[in-house]
Amino acid sequence: AQSVTQLGSHVSVSEGALVLLRCNYSSSVPPYLFWYVQYPNQGLQLLLKYTSAATLVKGINGFEAEFKKSETSFHLTKPSAHMSDAAEYFCAVSDRIGNTGKLIFGQGTTLQVKP
Amino acid sequence: GAGVSQSPSNKVTEKGKDVELRCDPISGHTALYWYRQSLGQGLEFLIYFQGNSAPDKSGLPSDRFSAERTGGSVSTLTIQRTQQEDSAVYLCASSPDRGDQPQHFGDGTRLSIL
Numbered sequence: 001a002q003s004v005t006q007l008g009s010h011v012s013v014s015e016g017a018l019v020l021l022r023c024n025y026s027s028s029v030p031p032y033l034f035w036y037v038q039y040p041n042q043g044l045q046l047l048l049k050y051t052s053a054a055t056l057v058k059g060i061n062g063f064e065a066e067f068k069k070s071e072t073s074f075h076l077t078k079p080s081a082h083m084s085d086a087a088e089y090f091c092a093v094s095d096r097i098g099n100t101g102k103l104i105f106g107q108g109t110t111l112q113v114k115p
Numbered sequence: 116g117a118g119v120s121q122s123p124s125n126k127v128t129e130k131g132k133d134v135e136l137r138c139d140p141i142s143g144h145t146a147l148y149w150y151r152q153s154l155g156q157g158l159e160f161l162i163y164f165q166g167n168s169a170p171d172k173s174g175l176p177s178d179r180f181s182a183e184r185t186g187g188s189v190s191t192l193t194i195q196r197t198q199q200e201d202s203a204v205y206l207c208a209s210s211p212d213r214g215d216q217p218q219h220f221g222d223g224t225r226l227s228i229l
Binding site: 032034036041042043044045046049051052090092094096100101102103104105106107108 | 119146148150157158159160163165171174206208210212215216217218219220221222223
């Protein structure tokens with residue numbers, strides 16, 4: 001069965017500092033991988049996705065993530081944090097073989113950005 | 116264009132009552148998903164509709180939960196005889212197809228059971 005682990009339920013950075021949110025997955029076959037962001041009282045918004053192309057994926061708002069098969073990881077980074085980046089971030093996988101698109105989510109990481 | 120629309124945005128009801136939650140997906144999206152977001156369990160898959168195929172109900176937590184999708188568009192999630200543990204935010208998402216297509220989420224229905 002597939003699973004997703006996000007290391008760190010809360011991450012705090014200073015404005016302008018590097019953002020690193022960690023995600024590891026467990027799957028017998030590399031799945032499709034996604035990062036979503038959720039602002040208070042809103043639904044989830046896609047930041048970026050990995051399907052089968054380049055392992056370094058660029059997303060919206062300056063975020064990017066690198067798929068590393070050997071480490072079963074898909075960590076999210078941003079070189080310089082903005083106050084507006086404060087939100088909850090979810091890593092998710094879906095089964096490439098079954099191809100239903102059902103998402104399995106990590107527990108989420110709340111990003112705090114300090115002025 | 117219009118995104119995924121969910122109604123009501125908030126619902127407060129008494130334990131034991133039935134509730135219906137509505138989702139209007141993005142026009143043309145054939146895949147529709149329901150998820151539940153709660154403090155204790157995080158984000159969980161509930162049910163998935165794809166075109167005219169039989170829905171994948173593997174995530175429904177009990178037989179009190181059911182969902183339908185009429186005409187391949189609007190979906191309704193029904194919870195019968197609500198319990199306090201049903202309190203959560205219910206999120207609907209749609210996508211053009213399945214698999215690697217990103218899902219577009221509504222803002223959710225916040226359900227509170229008194």
